Amino acid sequence: MNTLSVNLDLVRKYGGQGPRYTSYPTALKFTEEFESDRLIAELKEKAQSPQKLSLYCHLPFCESMCWFCGCTKIVSKDHSKAEPYLDYLQKEIDLYKDFINPKSQAVQLHLGGGTPNYLSPDQIDRLTDILSQNFHFHEKAERSVELDPRRLTQEHIFAFRKMGITRASFGVQDLNPIVQKAINRIQPERTCYEAVKWIRDENFESLNIDLIYGLPFQTVSSFEKTVKKVIKWNPDRFAIFNYAHVPWMMKGQTLIKESDMPTPETKLEMLKMVTELLTSHGYEYIGMDHFAKSDDELAKAQKAKTLQRNFQGYSTWADTDIYAFGLSSISQSDSHYRQNHKALPDYYKALDRNELPIAKALYTTEDDRIRRETIMRLMCDLELNYAKLSNKLGIDFTDYFSSELESFKEAESDGMVSINNDVLTVSDMGRLIIRNLAMKFDAYSKQNLDRFSKTI
16 A cells, blocks of 8 residues: 555544444443353354364453553552462363363464563463463464563563464553653653564564554654654554543543643544554555554455454454453354453452353344444455355345445545445545444444544
């Protein structure tokens, strides 16, 4: 992709609030009123044949609170708390043995948080043993971890490499010390660069850097300095998010003064700057805030139309069942989603009763699954081939979605999409509003919109 020129008038026109579609239906539809017997029966039926597994472990502990953060976390400097947590994580995995075919292969592993490197190197080794003793990993399994450079040592890196981790991601957010102080995340540039060097020295296959625009005291020029510095580190991927200020949902965000935050117009200028700067430096805009080098697996998968999307973000593995372990983690099969307890005492109590620690679930309908596949293909392929989708979904696509497709006329006239020979293609500019385009296929899109972040 050449440099993407951003038309802010069109961005303003199509902006608004909406889901990120890591699932469809979204997690807001999950309910505590679910039939546990039905869920157990479905898991047992799945276990009758081998599956491709995507594994996720949520490691929720952090030494300090970043005020912008929206993750499920436990803030404590007492690292001894991690040991019983690993005990319970192992117990949860043990309970799932009856529900996973022993011939199933794990094709993905992701460690998220919280701060996975809150664990000591010895505790990481213990987690490695837990996983290797309970799962058979595919020889080309993709294994990744989220890191916090402030708490990172070379010994952590060595331990994660022993686990087979080859992909790392960490948040920079902004290198400006004034911004860092305002979000309670002091992270000097030299600390970040040292983490980059350790990751490169250990021959990790991929490095992703997270940045956030819309934070207190940011300006277009100050954030541009951060982006230019990070580009020099040569990461393989960028995830550049619009800060979602939802203090009514995230208590930590109440410590951020709204008067210190940039205006909506300034945020749009930042989006324009970031998009044009990264695409001019050889990064392709994958969509949904993600950029990747043209030779990166994500970019290649998008061109080949094999890209996928799930709770871990964009993925290159299709048709996987997600088995997620730990506090608040979300698992997924074709027929349902299930989410663990978000409070640590509840999570522990369920496991003490030898029960799967599931707090909420959702059984998908046929319509949900049709719309999920449609939304995924739009967000990953940046096109909808009506004939192929008709064949895959067992429907007449143009008839099933007649009103939804009719609603694209304005976006087509604005150059956000093109429709030729029964193929809807998202334009380069349309990638910026991909969440808004996906919402056209969301049967629940008018519900609880105030609970979602702004799409751009």
